Amino acid sequence: MPDIPNLPLTSRRLGSGPPLVVVLQLDRDGWAPVLERLAREREVVAVDLPGFGGSPLLPEGTEPGVEALAAAVAEWLPGAGLTRPPVVGNSLGGAVALELARNGAAGSAVALSPIGLWTRPEAAYALGSLRVAHAMARACARRPGWIAGNPIGRTVAFWQLAARPWRIPEATATAALRNLARSPGFEPTQRAVRGYRLRAFTPEVPVTVGWGTRDLMTPPHQALRAARLLPGAHHVALKACGHSPMTDAPEQVTQAILAAITA
Structure with missing residues (x-):
């Protein structure tokens, strides 16, 4: 991971129980109904990625690519009292969750419609x-x-x-x-992630990849690429959901997350 200083990322906590980190960016409002449901069984720590919500930008001169954003979250976790927690994210957040799993900062990862499985x-x-x-x-x-x-x-x-x-x-x-x-x-994040491509890896922690069957932004055929690159992960189809499935089917997404992190 890139060397990123510890940033004061904005976060909020809901519920009680074992911790679960949800990384947010443009989708922070769409997550609300899922966070409420997850908080019935977990202490949910919802954290804004650098440059989104209330979190500051990465240091000047640092390109905000997926790896750098993941490094910023990994650096922030210990100060928040979190040690290798389950991490969940959608789209850009999904790619960040996978990078945290790759680098051992997450105890498990759930990635919904992660970016990086696209062609140019x-x-x-x-x-x-x-x-x-x-x-x-x-x-x-x-x-x-x-x-x-x-x-x-x-x-x-x-x-x-x-x-x-x-x-x-x-x-x-x-x-x-x-x-x-x-x-x-x-x-800046748009420019930085344009060339990002998910690299194959064998997860050493449980990884689940979910994809909406009606995703128009990163179409479901990209899920087939995810299955080839991450054969050791669990792959789930989110029925009748778009790119942000939390908005379309919060209960379905909640159950998929809980099943993944308690398996």
């Missing part, structure tokens, strides 16, 4: 769709209700993330647009 054109498509959403979020930053307040607006803004974007609650959509518009790590 697929990466350009996925990241390009997010740039459009980012521009939209910034354009309506003062009045996000223009988009979040109606089903058509939510569909236009979140079609690549949710299988049924029109069903996203207005409050969740509003918070997500604000987070997207205000995250200083968005643009």
Whole structure:
């Protein structure tokens, strides 16, 4: 892992029981219903990756690629009283969870639709769709209700993330647009992860990879690549879910996570 100084990452804790770390980025608002469910059985530690939510950017001159973000989380864990906890993440967070498992910082990992299993054109498509959403979020930053307040607006803004974007609650959509518009790590991280490709490894800890069957941003055929690169992992199809399955089926995602970390 890159050598990253210990950063004061923003986190919050819910529930009680054995710890479970959930890494958040642009998806922090979509995780809310799953975090509440997980907190019934675990102490959930939800931590913002550097440059997202309330966490600071990585030090100047440090490229915020997947490995550097994972190193920042690994450096932060001991100070938070966490030793090789289970780690869960979606998309960019899923790739970070896998890197933490690869490097021994996580006791287990659950990666939902992780990035890095794309070809160059697929990466350009996925990241390009997010740039459009980012521009939209910034354009309506003062009045996000223009988009979040109606089903058509939510569909236009979140079609690549949710299988049924029109069903996203207005409050969740509003918070997500604000987070997207205000995250200083968005643009540098986009540039840094464009060339990221997941490297094959044999997990020494339990690893589960979940993929939404209706994922439009990182289509489900990428799950086949994950199965080839990580033959020792457990691979799960999340039925009728998009790229952010927490939004579409929080109960299904909760049960998949709990089954993975208690197996």
